[in-house]
Every structure is written in structure tokens, then in C-alpha cells.
Amino acid sequence: MRTHRLPPLRSASLSAALRCPQGVVDVVRDFDPRATTLFPGRGQEDARAQADLVRPILDDLQGRLRAQGVDDPHAQRVLLVLQGMDTSGKGGVVRHAIAMMDPEGVRVHAFKAPTPVEREHDFLWRVRRALPEPGIIGVFDRSHYEDVLVQRVEHMASPDEIERRYGAINDFEREVAASGTRVVKCFLNISRAEQKRRLAQRLDPSGAKYWKYDPGDLDVRAKWDEYMAAYGLALQRCNQDEAPWFVIPSDHRWYRNWAVARVLAETLSSMNLTWPPARFDVARERERVANS
């Protein structure tokens, strides 16, 4: 088995540095969206080179994970949850970090407003159905956290129901972890000012980004403080060791993409992923191939 060394970091682990601490969280006060924590280069000009260092590691580890899943229904899995305000870059992370890996080993699921059928079930019903299969890295672009974020801010569920959901989420995520899935939750933290710049970019005259713009996004933006408070509560109430939150500084796109790729690589790296052993007599099969 080959071993992997991750490219040198300025300290031991990006995951440790970006892990959301336990206890009360004030998103705006506690975390700097412009930080470039532990980035081993100078800045954007080194982003491509740093991505090129992470890519083969991520690709190889994901290959091992997937190989283990081929014949083993109990093989490990990974669930990466991406949450963040509009324009924070959930889609950008998929496009730049998740795309480093083999599409056959990855399942991306974008959660929209619940359909009528989904609304007939408990809020976790549709989430369970989208959990990754053995050996697969599942990526949630939005997730069950919307049910304690938008639903809290917009009063779409009662305060009691929202309280119940924090507990239900913790139970659910513990159960998912216990069944062999590493849960990695990333809050893509952008500033209010950066969101404004990005919304304006979506309206640039080329028209190539009109489809990403929804006038309703500004209504959400108008409740920025309430959303930050709801995020703070979600980060505080649902931050178990089995399903930790990472706060990804996301005002710099290049840093955000690198950081998520790197946190994912560190997670995979800690899973002791070996290539599965042969389920056949290798010497005999070599001979059969030679004679075929």
C-alpha cells in the first residue's frame, strides 16, 4: 500500500484549524470570511499550484474508497454537507473541488424547496433517501439544515418544532456516522459586502449568470442578521464530534475551494483507506490471462 503525505501545511491540520468550536457561536463576531487560514502559498497567484497538489491525493483516496464499496455493502462512505448564504459558493465548491474526483465515485444532490410529496413526510425523509451508498462520496448542496435555517427565519415551523429538529438532526447524524459514513459539514462563510458584489456580478450584461439570479434572493439578504443568528444556533446545537462543522472562510473563492478540497482530503486520509485485497488467486489469474 502506498501511503500519502499531504502537502506541507503551516501547522498540523486545516481541519483542526477550521473546526467550529463547541459552545455559543456568533458567526459574524467569531469568524473572518476573508481569512486564508494556513494557505501554504502567497495567495490567489498560487491557488492553481496548490490545487494541483491536492487533486491527485483526493483522487487517489477517493479511488480507494470507491474500490472498497464495490463488493462490501458495509464499506465506508463520506457525506459532505455544504451550507451557506446565496452566492457563498456551494456550486463553486462542487465545480472546483468535487470535480477533482472521479464522477462515478461521487453523488451530488442539490436540495430545493420541498416538493408536495416531500412535504408529506418528516423533514429528514428526503435526506435519508439521498444518503451515499457504500464507497461513495455524497455531496449535499443545501441539506436538512435548511429546515432549521430558512424555516426558522421565515417562521415556517413553530419554535417548538425547530427545537425538536436540532435533536432529530443530532440523532440522525449520529446514526449515519455509526453506520460507517464520515459526516463533514462545511459552512461557507461570506460577508454581507461580498454577497452584494456577487449578486451584482450575476446581473452583468453578458447575461451568462441571469439564470442564477432570483429577485427573492434580496428578500433573504434583507434578513441577513436573522440568518446569521440561525446559522449560529445550528452550528452550536448540531456540532457533535461524529458530525463536525467546519467554518470555511469564503470571501476568496480560490481559498474556499482549496480549503474544502483539503479538509476532504484530510478526512479521507484519516480513514485508513487501503486498496481491497484480491478476491481471487492472483498468480492463477495472471496465468489464465496469459493463456487467454
Place this chain on the structure above:
Amino acid sequence: MRTHRLPPLRSASLSAALRCPQGVVDVVRDFDPRATTLFPGRGQEDARAQADLVRPILDDLQGRLRAQGVDDPHAQRVLLVLQGMDTSGKGGVVRHAIAMMDPEGVRVHAFKAPTPVEREHDFLWRVRRALPEPGIIGVFDRSHYEDVLVQRVEHMASPDEIERRYGAINDFEREVAASGTRVVKCFLNISRAEQKRRLAQRLDPSGAKYWKYDPGDLDVRAKWDEYMAAYGLALQRCNQDEAPWFVIPSDHRWYRNWAVARVLAETLSSMNLTWPPARFDVARERERVANS
């Protein structure tokens, strides 16, 4: 709207050159697995540069396709069917050509031996369930063609039933095309000698490819001629203009990956994909953002 120029080809269109002709097909006699038809470089040493030319085109066109699907349930889709013998590179195409695009706009579906539930239904049942949604590029790694390939060679269905299936497939693919899906079917054509080399590679002592090796692959290999005959029939009987077959010379991995990416780019390029117009008053929204 920006327009796209595909990188210059030695002739008008790779799709036209690799299109399987109508009529009787003898796979081994008619197609050269080592061909590098219309490759605009010298060979493998130019493969990366040529991929770098196709990637941004493919990525941009797929972005437009996906954008159209966001709000329009009747938006166009693409279905790319990959078929070929073991080791022909269906997974390699996904990893190298399909991975050029945004994972959120692509759905890869690998068809395995039918499950008990799937066997309770008509052979097209599970295929219909995996068809791409609006704006999505669906990729089938194996497909309903297995039901006229392995099932024919292994006598898993009666000759009458196999005959029925050619017609059922044609009806199905016409229906899929009529509902707004471009169907592109690629037969990855490798030689018997190249397959032997690749099976041996899977047994190399690093062990990193053992998981891809199945002793049963040699039993399939032993029936090479029967499989080529079955492919010939499938290419002949199910080769409508609405769902054409392309025969991809696949002994050279670098050529195979480039050719599929390029055929896909040509397909997307012929779909007149524009960025969807704004569904809002752009000037007013610019002002709202500025004041937000």
C-alpha cells in the same frame, strides 16, 4: 450570446467521421480500434493540449444546457450511452471526458446485473427511471444494450425475445429523442489483443486494480467472437438518426477520451444553446442590489 468555434479539425466533423454507417455491420472487419481519426495533433504527446482545447467549450455548453433546465421542465437533455467490452474504457471516459464538466449538471448511472426487483419488470423499466432530467447530461455506463448483448450471447433470453427488444429499444429511443433528449451512443471499440494487455495490467503487483478484475471477465473474453457478432447486430438494428451509434476507436486511451469529449461537444454545439433570458427586470434588479 457568445458563439463557439470548436478547435480546427482536419475535416468538418468528428461525429460524421465516427458515425456508424447504416446497414450490415461487421465490427472486426469494418472498424479499426487503433485509428486516431481526425485527431488534430501528432499523438499522445498532444493529447493534453487537445483536451485543454475541448474542456472549456464542453464546460460552457453544458453550463448553458443546465441553465435552461433550471426553470423549464421541457428543456433539452442529453443522454450519452457508453457500451464496450470489459476494459474498453467506459469508466475512463467518465473520469477523463465527463469530468470536464460541472458535476451538478451531469448524472452518471452505472448499470450492473439486474437486481431481483429490476428483473420483475421489463428490461427498459430501470432505464426509464435513470433518464436525465431537464438540462442534465445523463451518462449510462452500460445500458439497455446489455439486454441484447450479454443476454443474447449467454442465451439468457429467447431469440424471439431478443428480436422483440431491438424494436422496443428503437421505439424507446425515438420516444426519448422526441421528448427533447439528444441521444448519443458510443461503442468503445477495442481489439482482443488490447483487452489482454489491460486485463494483465489489472493484475499488476501494486494491487491498485485488483478490484477491477473479475475472474468471470475471462469467460466473457472466451466468447469474443460471439460478442462482436452481438455488437454488430445491435449497431445495425438500433441505429436510427434520432439515436445514432458512434464507433470510437479505443485501443488508445488518450484518443478515446478526446473523441468522446469532442463528439459530445459537437452534439451540444448543434443544440443552439443560449443562456436563458432574464425572468426579471434587469435594470430594476441592478438598482435593488445597489441599494441593498
